[in-house]
Amino acid sequence: MSWPAWRDQPGRIMLAVVAVMLGVALAFGVHLLNGAALTEFARAARSVNGQPDLVLRARTGALADGDLAELLKRPEVAAANPVLEAVALWPGQAGPGGMGLSIRLIGLDALALLASAANGQPLAPELMPQVDGGTEALLGARTVHLNAAARARLPAGATMLTLRLPTPGGGAPRDVVLTIGGRVAAGSAPLGVLDIADAQALFGRLGMLDRIDLQLTPGTEDTAWAATLPSRWRAAPPADEGERLSDLTRAYRVNLGLLALMALFTGGFLVYAVLSLATAQRLPHWALVGVLGVSARMRWRLILAEGLVIGIVGTGLGLALGVGLAAGALKLLGSDLGLHGGGGSSTELLLRQPLLLPALVYGGLGLAAALLAAWAPALTVRRIAPALVLKGLGLPAGRVLPAWAGLALLALGTALAWLPPLWQGTPVAAYASMLCLLLGGLALVPALVRALGALLGRLPATALLMLARERSRDQAAEARRSLAGVLVALALAVAMTVMIGSFRDSLERWLDHALPADLYARSALRSGDGLAAPLPPALVERLRQLPEFARTAPQRSARLRLAPGGDAVALTAREMGTGNLPLLERWSGATEADAVAVWVNEAARDRDGLVPGKVFDAELIDAGRPVRLQVLGVWRDYSRQSAALWMALPDYRRVSGDTATSELALWLAPGQPLNEARAAIRRLAGDDIETAAAGELRALSLQIFDRSFAITLWLQAVALAVGLFGVIASQSAQALARRREFGLLRHLGLSRRMLMRLLLIEASLTGGAGALAGLGLGLGLSLVLVYVVNPQSFHWSMELSLPVARLAVLVGLAFAAAVGASLLAGRRALGADAVRAVKDDA
Structure with missing residues (x-):
């Protein structure tokens, strides 16, 4: 285009192009990053959990070996893989933040995986151990098959592995020695696969199962079949971890995307300002072409064409820059964006998600911003009286x-x-x-x-x-x-x-x-659900008697179901002194005599309707007991976006029968140095305990x-x-x-x-x-x-x-x-x- 704006004002026109380009690039790049994170997390979750037709769990407590035998008798079940999970501590290895390194252990039935693979529908192909030596090597006693992340931490030539497991009931932890077997492909964090019988013995859970992954015969409708199962079972399609993460992070991603569009929104006003002032400067030129026969409609189209060119150039450059920004961020942050999900390259992550539709959407937004910005200047030029402008009378009055x-x-x-x-x-x-x-x-x-x-x-x-x-x-x-x-x-x-x-x-x-408190201590071991394992009662008592501490307060982290078959939510049993509760609302009405008092966070109030005063029935998952609760207050919780509840520790122990301690808060004695107190804890517990100061x-x-x-x-x-x-x-x-x-x-x-x-x-x-x-x-x-x-x-x-x-x-x-x-x-x-x-x- 040879129009004077492009000859006389290249700097300002290029600034308008850059404004559109940055807005589109930031919005498109943020969208690609979000999609890459969700895609990689979902892929990593599928690699570990597999893709069965249904996942069967017990409505209360754990499944038993008898449940597996009963399922295998049903003609609709083509394959069934029992699963038992635990988290072990790897002594001598340092994890994030200098804490002990945990390794996830999964017990499963390798023969069931082989049978499902033979049917052409493998249950969890990336968990299938790759071994030399046939079935005997696959099912060897006390043999663990490791993924690449775990093998990278082994010394050269190692054939044995020592891991530390919590003792059921909160006793002293146990060290187990395992033979290193084959390889598994799943996961980027350390992971090991065991035979299900070995896992039950090593985890101290003989005859127990966490879940059973089911593959149904062709033609069986999974939802209808699940409805025919006994009430003690709960069967559902496998949770889509990518969708779950999408739900959890939707608010953050929406807000981040809108912030990225902020630059495009601002850039649209900049294009408006540039074209408006360029129009005012070129007023004599527009008047002259008007006198020479260019109609008002044509002048209007020319201004819109300038805005369109700015939008096309800025959008095209912005989409390319957005892909580059996303790829660069993935290279910088790693393929899992900090989610420990997998090891795909940045290009693979970007190509695993649809690109055409988002490019059209964000490209359309860039073009729309430029055209809307050009609309008002175009109307102004359309409304001028060319003869009056040539006489120096200027623009018509703006609207x-x-x-x-x-x-x-x-x-x-x-x-x-x-x-x-x-x-x-x-x-x-x-x-x-x-x-x-x-x-x-x-x-x-x-x-x-x-x-x-x-x-x-x-x-x-x-x-x-x-x-x-x-x-x-x-x-x-x-x-x-x-x-x-x-x-x-x-x-x-x-x-x-x-x-x-x-x-x-x-x-x-x-x-x-x-x-x-001044200091907090918890076990370095983890239970199968990822929570800290209970501290041994003897250790808790010795910690209380240390002269370095003036006061201690135990705390128990547990899980709760707000409704039968619902998802687990966090329950914390702790001292409920009013001086350290960040309460937002309090219940001042009557309380039910048979209901246990709880305090809920804002997510539980907003999403689950647990308003102050409400009485409801729930299930203590770890204790396997129903409990009647009443909400006495709402507390501010910046540590999570999901529902969480607090309960007084004596009430929890009374209704659950669980006397274990998950964490211990410790107040230093007057004049006691923090480092000396930590050293005293280390002398008692060694590497089995983690400490963190409040600061x-x-x-x-x-x-x-x-x-x-x-x-x-x-x-x-x-x-x-x-x-x-x-x-x-x-x-x-x-x-x-x-x-x-x-x-x-x-x-x-x-x-x-x-x-x-x-x-x-x-x-x-x-x-x-x-x-x-x-x-x-x-x-x-x-x-x-x-x-x-x-x-x-x-x-x-x-x-x-x-x-x-x-x-x-x-x-x-x-x-x-x-x-x-x-x-x-x-x-x-x-x-x-x-x-x-x-x-x-x-």
Whole structure:
């Protein structure tokens, strides 16, 4: 295209292209990263768990060998693989954070896997040991078959492996020596496969099974067949781990995707500002082609064509850059994105998910943003009267939304914020509320500029103040266009800064409540469900008697089912002193005499309806007992997004009969050094116990928080940078477009110094209006984020906290960019060409 915008303003046009490119790249790249993580996690889970038709478990307790024998008699069962799992400690090996390394052990029936493979439908092909020596080697006594991650930690030539297993009932742990057998392909974390009979003996669970993976005969409908099973069994299709992770991370991914679209949203306003000001500069050219016969409709199409070209180029580059960003992030973070899911390369991860539809969606968003940005300038050019413009009468009056429309949008945004979440807990109404607030704030910018200009009338009257006041009155709509990008970026940056600051401050206060002790100890061993194994009672008693500690408090981590056949939720039995509970709500009504008091987190209240005062029946999974519970309060829980309950430790022991201790909180004696207390614990328990100081847990939690929000801050910085570049480009174009006006003022006697002062006053007015509007809108958006989006998305409430210093930096940066850009552009516009430009008015 040879149109003057591409010849005379290549820098600003390229800036618009870059704005679209960055927005599309960030949004598309984040989508690809999310998809890659979910794809790899699901693949890794399938490699370990296999893909049976049904997974059968006991409704209460564990399955027995007799259940397997009964199932095999049913003609609909083609293959059945019994499974028993445990987690062992690998002495001498260091895991993440310097803790002991755990290895997952899976007991199964290799012959059942061979039979399913012979039928052409293998149950778990990546768990099938690859051995030399036939069936005898496959079923060798006390033989463990290891995956690559476990073999990488073996010394050269090793043939035996010593592992430490917890003793059922909480006794002292036992060391078992196993012969190293063949290889298994599953998993990227250390994993070993045993014969099911060996596993039952080694785990101390003779005759017991965790689950049975079933393969049905062809033509058997799994759901209908499962309905015919005895009530003591619970059979269901295997849980899709990718779908489960998708559910757990949906809120985070949606919020991250919307933050990525922030740059595209801001970039759209930048394209609008660039094309609007380019249109104003090229007004004589458009008038000339109009007089020469180019119709209004054709002029409208040409402007839209410019926006389309910007959108096509920016979108194309953005999609390519998005793939590159995703691939680079996968190379940097690893193929599992920290999920320990597998070892595929970044290219494989990206190609395992559909790319065409997401590319069309995000590419369409980029094109739509560019075309919408070009729409208003195109209408302006369509409405000009060419003859009047050639006579110097300029643009027709711009169409500006009245102030009442802006107020109405603000009111609508406020109302939408009160609506409940939609679509699986996603706060759709809250996001619509934020959009309405942004648009309402933009509509009110002209009124704010005029109001600030009116304040100049209260100052002693001077020529410069009068000129600035009149221009603020007449060109308020122009200020809205030039400030649109930075206003949106500043508002979103302020909102995210307030939200992150509020979240971090609330997390710090929560950690003070959740970690009252000086030191925490738990077993380095893990049970089959991944929870810490119980501490031996004798060890607990010896720890209590250590002189290094003034006080100890036991805690028990267990599992609970809120409904028959439901998923397990976390239950913590602990001391329930009111001084260390971060409670949000308390039940002040009557309590049922036969119900045990529990306190639930916000996720349990919101998702499962466990409101204060509610009485319900549940099942203690580990004890295999039903229990009647009543909710006495709701507590803040930043450690998880799923349901969790607290119960007083004496109540738990009474209703469950379980006297074990999972964790021990310890308070140091006065003047006792922490390191000496840790050494005393180590002398008693050796490597079988893990300790963590409250300060270490606090620092680790805050480190995880900061790392989680690092990408959020980066996306926020990109959007703000795009907005700041936009205001610089807008102010530069405005100053250059006013060369004739400056030349006329020079002829009327104003010096160059006086004109620079005039530009400073005008830039301070517009920049101040943009900074104030961005700050006000940002604070309004932060209220929606803190009080609506986070509770609805993550079930985490928090207190509002204003990081004044950071907000001052953000607002000052936006104001300085507007004023500085105007002064720099004005210095160029006030050169000799400004005086000669007056001749063009003739």
